[in-house]
Amino acid sequence: MYESIFSIYKKLNRTDDEVKELCYKYSDTYQKWFRFNSNLDKIVEENTKYICNYTESMEITKDENGEELFVSFPCNSSYTDNGNYENINDWVWKRTDGMDKFSFDSEAEREWAYIMKEISNIRLKDNKSIVKSVLTGKKNRNRGAINIFNEVEKEKINPKEKFLWGKNFTTNSNIKFEYYLNGIYSSYPDFIMKDCFERIHIFEVKSVNLSSNLNIDSNKYKEKIEELKKCYKQASILTKYYFYLPILKDDIWFITKFDNGEESTITKEQLIEQLERG
Numbered sequence: 001m002y003e004s005i006f007s008i009y010k011k012l013n014r015t016d017d018e019v020k021e022l023c024y025k026y027s028d029t030y031q032k033w034f035r036f037n038s039n040l041d042k043i044v045e046e047n048t049k050y051i052c053n054y055t056e057s058m059e060i061t062k063d064e065n066g067e068e069l070f071v072s073f074p075c076n077s078s079y080t081d082n083g084n085y086e087n088i089n090d091w092v093w094k095r096t097d098g099m100d101k102f103s104f105d106s107e108a109e110r111e112w113a114y115i116m117k118e119i120s121n122i123r124l125k126d127n128k129s130i131v132k133s134v135l136t137g138k139k140n141r142n143r144g145a146i147n148i149f150n151e152v153e154k155e156k157i158n159p160k161e162k163f164l165w166g167k168n169f170t171t172n173s174n175i176k177f178e179y180y181l182n183g184i185y186s187s188y189p190d191f192i193m194k195d196c197f198e199r200i201h202i203f204e205v206k207s208v209n210l211s212s213n214l215n216i217d218s219n220k221y222k223e224k225i226e227e228l229k230k231c232y233k234q235a236s237i238l239t240k241y242y243f244y245l246p247i248l249k250d251d252i253w254f255i256t257k258f259d260n261g262e263e264s265t266i267t268k269e270q271l272i273e274q275l276e277r278g
Contacts, residue, residue, distance in 0.1 A: 008037045206225055
């Protein structure tokens with residue numbers, strides 16, 4: 001018994017946008033449309049294999065001229081006040097009300113923000129100038145190469161005089177990377193830092209501690225972490241940036257680092273030591 005055109009259409013619409021795009025690019029006749037959809041399961045399977053092989057599928061987004069697209073923090077952003085406060089007065093953001101208290105999505109993220117404050121002072125010079133973006137303090141996808149703090153040259157601040165860093169608030173942000181986990185998702189790294197050697201460091205903070213505030217499947221969460229590792233490994237090769245997945249377990253940080261595709265696990269102390277060495 002043949003499927004109706006309506007059931008076939010519904011099945012096609014449940015697939016990823018890339019598969020639908022392939023279908024309509026190929027199907028210039030009704031016959032081709034039916035031929036494509038009669039092999040839909042196999043096409044979806046092969047497309048998933050391709051997307052999950054980041055070595056083949058990942059690329060840096062290009063502009064209309066075919067040049068790699070450089071992105072930075074937006075000029076303004078906002079965030080949801082989730083508590084988890086940290087007072088910060090020397091990063092890339094400032095609040096419109098002049099306050100130094102910032103909210104973070106989780107306790108783990110707040111703790112990592114405190115560590116970032118420590119790191120930013122490793123080679124802090126006398127020059128206290130810092131480029132500021134605007135954060136509104138509101139209560140309530142694609143992969144681009146990152147040209148963080150491009151305002152530094154405009155302000156005639158020597159970027160080698162301090163570590164520049166900030167939270168990657170998702171509102172208006174173009175700093176994101178795509179990964180595949182039963183569908184294509186965007187990962188917005190939590191923190192971006194440019195050190196005094198002008199190297200870019202990207203941090204995605206996770207916690208495997210149980211929390212009464214989180215209703216998540218631990219197995220799915222760990223599966224997501226593993227997929228992010230694959231994504232960031234290839235991204236470190238393409239961009240030559242340093243990628244980190246700091247994972248909080250109990251009260252200890254286990255930091256997975258990717259350096260040009262090389263994976264290692266380091267401690268917070270080792271991270272600080274490496275940054276001090278240059």
